Amino acid sequence: MTGHINLQLGWPSPAIFPSAQVLEGASNVLSSPEKAATALVYGPDAGYAPLRESIANWLSSIYSRDHAITPDRVCITNGASGNLDNILARFTEPGYTRNIWMIEPSYFLACPIFLDNGFEGRLRGVPEDDEGLDTQFLRNALEESERNATQQVPLVKKAPRYEKLYKHIIYAVPTFSNPSGKTMSLRRRHELIRLAREFDALVVTDDVYDVLRWPQEEDADISRLGDVPPRIVDADRFLDGGPKDKWGNAMSNGSFSKIIAPGIRVGWAEATPALSLALSTVGATRSGGCPTQISASFVHEMLDSGSLQKYLNETVIPTFRKRFYGMMKAIDQRLVPLGFEVSVGKPYERAPPPTNGLTNGHSNGDQSIPPEAGGYFTYLTLPMDQSGKGAELAAQALKDFDLKFAFGDMFKVHGDDSCAERAAKGFGKGIRLSWAWHTTDEIIEGIERLAQLIERERKRGV
Template sequence: MTTSSAKVPVNFIRGWPAPSLLPASKLKAASATVLSDPKLFVPGLEYGPDPGYQPLREELACFLGDFFGVAPDPRRICITGGASQNVACLLQSFTDPAYTQAVWVVAPCYHLICPILEDSGFRNRLRSIPEDEEGMRVDLLEEGLKEFENAKPRDPVYKELSPDRKAYRHIIYVVPTCSNPSGKTMTPARRRAIVEVARSYDCLVICDDVYDFLTWPVLSPPPSSTAPAASLVPSPPPLPRLVDLDRALGPSPHDAASGGHFGHVVSNGSFSKILGPGMRTGWAEGSPALAHGLSATGSSRSGGAPSQLAAAIACEVLRCGALEDHLRDLVRPALQRRHGLLVDAARRELAPLGVEFVSRNWEADGVGIYGGYFLWLRLGEGLPGASEVAKRCKEHENLIIAAGQMFAVKGDEQAVDLDRNVRLCFSYLDEALMVEGVERLAHVLRTWNEPLGPDSQRDQGLNMATFK
């Protein structure tokens, strides 16, 4: 029997872009342009203004306006050090531990968001809200918010926020498009409902809008790796962002009470998935008041914009059209193919064993659409739990998979049962290894009740007793 250590490792957890998807040549050219022109490298290498590198704000406003069909306005944009860093800044600038009641997190959730929320004083105040086929359950969200209506919060006591910033009563965290880990995309009706609830209960919705540019039509069979991008079905038009739905409604009563139109949604964007995580650059888009207030975060006031040189390089990649070329010609076709290969392998190897998954998360003009980085599996009732499956995969197949409990909301883990779920990432692995990894997972499930050998008899007995 081949031992685990003798097998090539297959890691389905790593949610990175594959090395082949990194635009090194485009970034090299953009860097050479920036570092050759004093008009670009002097502001790029100096402290930047609090809201960020102004040329990038302007380029992003046009890029986002064209993509989402909204009027561009650089005043709505604040340049950040990436999506994760910006969540921390948003919490510093728009919450107060004595005033903000709770943080409502979609479950399953992006697992690394919980420590960021806890670091801002919300330990034991994170609340799970499950998804259904349309996205976060707004009915359960509103039920939870109503429980706090009779509480009389103190004024903010730990932070001096006014007049540039305010504290919201609640924070809501969602990934509306191609959610990590479930891959689900929130319907337009559900997006409007969340915005309406947020406006009623003085919530700030933090939307990680990091996958909106990474969607594609589901083709069967998957396209060849040599198929030209121009031959593929064009990407679908994007669904409306929550931030645009909120802006269209104008100021809420809570906005009037706070003395400024801060709005109730912020779109948290990042270059990590579309250029490279090492850029450490992103943007926040909200109302002009919210963008200005975010730029007033103490660390930005002290150090200037958090990613000034990287922002100047990203600006040049945008300005010359290289980013759109990169997405159209390389990233989307590659992810489309990888997703198709993974789905085909899962359909062939796992579905007959009782494993369920969704291969498309919405439709546009009758064509199934998928996007993001992840495929979310559900193990059938006759199969063992995901945590035990993950353990055996690692020990006997050198296969690393993410069991569902990894994506439970910290402190509220029991609210949503995730131990029949597994997340597989298709963005990073070599294509052949990705398919082999599915075959290894299928082998573990198929042979679950077979003896594993003398070194594993004790563990096998425990596992069989658990899952009879």
């Protein structure tokens, strides 16, 4: 097989795009004068109302069957990236907001969004271990940050519209993380929300891969999977009696980019009603309306008719599942014997639920629940003799094998020297591979090329 193989790309492959379902949604809207009139005007600040409702119902069925998520908790966004920008514009002021804490290895494309909002020099990495974000490290770092803080009041954003500014932003991808592939345990999720409450932090989570899940073992029954791990925003909703105040300390950043197609540019934010309302009134939205009105109306049709869920169950999940097993087998056969290790942490650890409402199957009780895999990515540690050579190997792979993959140093937190030091000892020795873009055969070919690269390097004695 020849041709370029890109195992770096975290994009869903066009072959599985739900064009027919989008077309059906579009035609339902545009052939109805009433729907078209709503979809083609400026959108309301919080977004297309029917979609807010259908998302709230869909999220309730996934995360909170016992306590329905109400539409006033949800506002429509133009994706997780655009919404991160809005969150910073509305709820932070660099200086008063001391730091942005990013789980490391980090989703590196988030860094420029923080920089554009004035946070150069204020980004800090927080290491991830096998259970997710290291909350003890974060506690120590938050304490130090508070000791060194010089600005106790906002200097610029003093108008009533900035009724709430947070002192810290914590950014993470708790489930099937990009890039590490790790899923944070329930215990850590709870510790994180308690820390956020203590230090006046807003935890912003990109919950964009949560629903793409299947058993780790090929022969396990997918219907036996446990419930989706609760998001940090679910923990804030219920833990220790619920949010500390009307704003809360968590915001879930959801997106249809990974489950419909990135070009659809529709996402949602979920938080307390007060936070969602304030978020939806950023200046650009007040002027231009919700930034994704017509696409939102198409997505609503897909959610409401069930065609989106059917497409997820019948196309996206089976496709990615099959590719995942193909990739894992190839890694086992070709890369593990060369000294690579798969390092995506422990499978999600459920713990006994607290006594206050998190009853959505979040307990460890049933031992027959198979360990799960999912999302878009796996993370491999390079063989010992190749560690520290990630960037070099990636360049060689591209030049001589027409193969692309992402290497550990790409995932450093911008401007944080201690993160760079930790990278050199840890995640910097790894590479990230995605199964989202290529077919199983192409993925297997990509792994083969990677194995040949390592064999060649060894022969050359480098």
